[in-house]
Amino acid sequence: MKAFEYVGAKSVDQAVKALTSGSAAMAGGTDLINRMKDYVTSPDRVVYLNDVKELAGISGDSGTGLTILSGTRLSDLLANDSIKKSYPALWQTASEVGTPQIRNMATIGGNLMQHPRCWYYRSGFGLIPKSSDGKHMLREGDNRYASIFMTDGDALYAHPSSLAIPLIALGAKATLIGPDGERTMDVAELYKVPTSNTESPFASRPGEILKSVSVPAAAGKNGSFEARHKQAHDWPLVMASASLTFSGDTVSDARVVVYGVAPLPWRSKAAEEAIKGKSVTLDSARAAGSAAAEGAKPLSMNGYKVAMLKTVITRTLCVTVGNRYWEV
Amino acid sequence: MRDNASSLNSSNRRDFLRGSGVAAATAVLTQTAQVGMDEASAEALAAQDVAVQSGSMKITLQVNGQSMTSEVEPRSTLLDVLRHRLDVTGPKRVCDRSSCGACTILINGQSVYSCTTLAVAAQGKEIRTLESFDTGPKSVAHAFHQNDGLMCGYCTPGFVTACQALLEKNPNPTLEEVKKGLDGNICRCGTYVGVIQAALDAAKAIKV
Ligand SMILES: Cc1cc2nc3c(=O)[nH]c(=O)nc-3n(C[C@H](O)[C@H](O)[C@H](O)COP(=O)(O)OP(=O)(O)OC[C@H]3O[C@@H](n4cnc5c(N)ncnc54)[C@H](O)[C@@H]3O)c2cc1C
Ligand code: FES
Numbered sequence A: 001m002k003a004f005e006y007v008g009a010k011s012v013d014q015a016v017k018a019l020t021s022g023s024a025a026m027a028g029g030t031d032l033i034n035r036m037k038d039y040v041t042s043p044d045r046v047v048y049l050n051d052v053k054e055l056a057g058i059s060g061d062s063g064t065g066l067t068i069l070s071g072t073r074l075s076d077l078l079a080n081d082s083i084k085k086s087y088p089a090l091w092q093t094a095s096e097v098g099t100p101q102i103r104n105m106a107t108i109g110g111n112l113m114q115h116p117r118c119w120y121y122r123s124g125f126g127l128i129p130k131s132s133d134g135k136h137m138l139r140e141g142d143n144r145y146a147s148i149f150m151t152d153g154d155a156l157y158a159h160p161s162s163l164a165i166p167l168i169a170l171g172a173k174a175t176l177i178g179p180d181g182e183r184t185m186d187v188a189e190l191y192k193v194p195t196s197n198t199e200s201p202f203a204s205r206p207g208e209i210l211k212s213v214s215v216p217a218a219a220g221k222n223g224s225f226e227a228r229h230k231q232a233h234d235w236p237l238v239m240a241s242a243s244l245t246f247s248g249d250t251v252s253d254a255r256v257v258v259y260g261v262a263p264l265p266w267r268s269k270a271a272e273e274a275i276k277g278k279s280v281t282l283d284s285a286r287a288a289g290s291a292a293a294e295g296a297k298p299l300s301m302n303g304y305k306v307a308m309l310k311t312v313i314t315r316t317l318c319v320t321v322g323n324r325y326w327e328v
Numbered sequence B: 001m002r003d004n005a006s007s008l009n010s011s012n013r014r015d016f017l018r019g020s021g022v023a024a025a026t027a028v029l030t031q032t033a034q035v036g037m038d039e040a041s042a043e044a045l046a047a048q049d050v051a052v053q054s055g056s057m058k059i060t061l062q063v064n065g066q067s068m069t070s071e072v073e074p075r076s077t078l079l080d081v082l083r084h085r086l087d088v089t090g091p092k093r094v095c096d097r098s099s100c101g102a103c104t105i106l107i108n109g110q111s112v113y114s115c116t117t118l119a120v121a122a123q124g125k126e127i128r129t130l131e132s133f134d135t136g137p138k139s140v141a142h143a144f145h146q147n148d149g150l151m152c153g154y155c156t157p158g159f160v161t162a163c164q165a166l167l168e169k170n171p172n173p174t175l176e177e178v179k180k181g182l183d184g185n186i187c188r189c190g191t192y193v194g195v196i197q198a199a200l201d202a203a204k205a206i207k208v
């Protein structure tokens, strides 16, 4: 990797001041260091955040809502009883990220801000990889892990953060802090779809870091389900999280968010509309799965994701109400 | 090896900083007269006693209960410093991309990949490698031996360390918990059956 200046920040203020142009923030390093080794990202300065005490920890509970500071490691998130009990969508997803070592190193901030895994991007061709004759490498090449929605555009990679999925389903907010102070937005608003290789896929401004994520008080039920090649060492192929509120037995409100199908965490309004006003049964969940897949336009090698999406939505809705029908 | 960075940045100040130690760097920063955005930030940092470190520098690490000092660069990984500078060769370099587990060590009691940890960031933390583990009849290492938990042996130090970390956190793991706990390590020779049994046996042995 390229040589760089190192700043071991001890406070948020120091970190923000040190993050001048050409700098990169580093938390667990599990994404950044690998990109630096491959010369995909070559910062002039690295600002280390993990010794900043005011950036680590979880406060609040499921009754009031939780605030998770960005430097909280996934293993600490998993050790939180309130998350395990009241936000199973988040807990389950965190428990399946990477490996035990990754979960001991990776932070929630770094997870949300990790860069896409697209292998053309990771080989240095940018998020919109085009060859010199103008051909889109991902559209024409090996796109087995790419998106199936928004594929009329040029950003064809799949969004990488699995924790963004339950957080958006739960209606979480992200707080950024930078030279101009703090601002808070929906976690979904952290992400943008770049239209060129010089555009960032994040809404954060230069010098801004993610300070915390706040999850509202738990209401109704939530759950997640992932489909993956390998149980560890890998990202999900397709996963989803649902957050449902009920009146009696029927779903009064629903948020369903999907991973692995778009360059953004994909909010499936179709699945939400399909399940609202119904009780969650295998049939209604299947209908929601079919609705979710409508409009998908897979690329040459990822048609399997359409079928997978239907199953993942069906299982996510069922698991949210405690029905693990596929295990019997 | 040093400094392909300077060609990308024409500022003399930056180049000078890269070659100088922390104390010198701080002195230079406070004396800087012209103030661009970068300079302003550097001054603000220096005023708060934040070191901007670059080039070659001396750090001290706590490894297996000993203080060890080494010359490193900010970009040196902890794995490379342990193996090549400090002669702590238990952790192995295989993928060098946080994907195999051969380099697993413990930092403050947590298993981590040392290939994806910067040595500078490990200062002030308790580093343990398998060199410090018990190898007697109740040890993880012994259980690996008894269960034929290795073939070529290249993944073994990482597995032993991951196993040690698992048992320190959870002294009574179930089979499922052992599988999940050792999920961060890969064995090309396919010794998993022996490794998993070794973890279960070691858990029992350590208790008696
Ligand atoms: C083998 C393997 C399997 C994996 N499987 C999964 C998986 O299943 N699901 C999944 O979601 N991820 C997975 N990952 C990715 C992993 O979760 C991320 O690399 C990790 O969460 C990043 O966190 P970090 O703290 O290490 O971030 P770093 O690597 O330190 O940083 C990542 C990025 O975020 C930026 N950043 C860090 N902190 C902040 C902050 N506070 N504010 C603003 N920007 C910040 C950095 O500048 C950098 O660009 C896997 C990784 C590996 C190696
Ligand atoms: S060498 Fe570090 S995980 Fe493979």
Ligand code: FES
Binding pocket: B149, B150, B151, B152, B153, B154, B155, B156, B186, B187, B188, B189, B190, B191
């Ligand atoms: S024993 Fe050869 S890689 Fe595991």
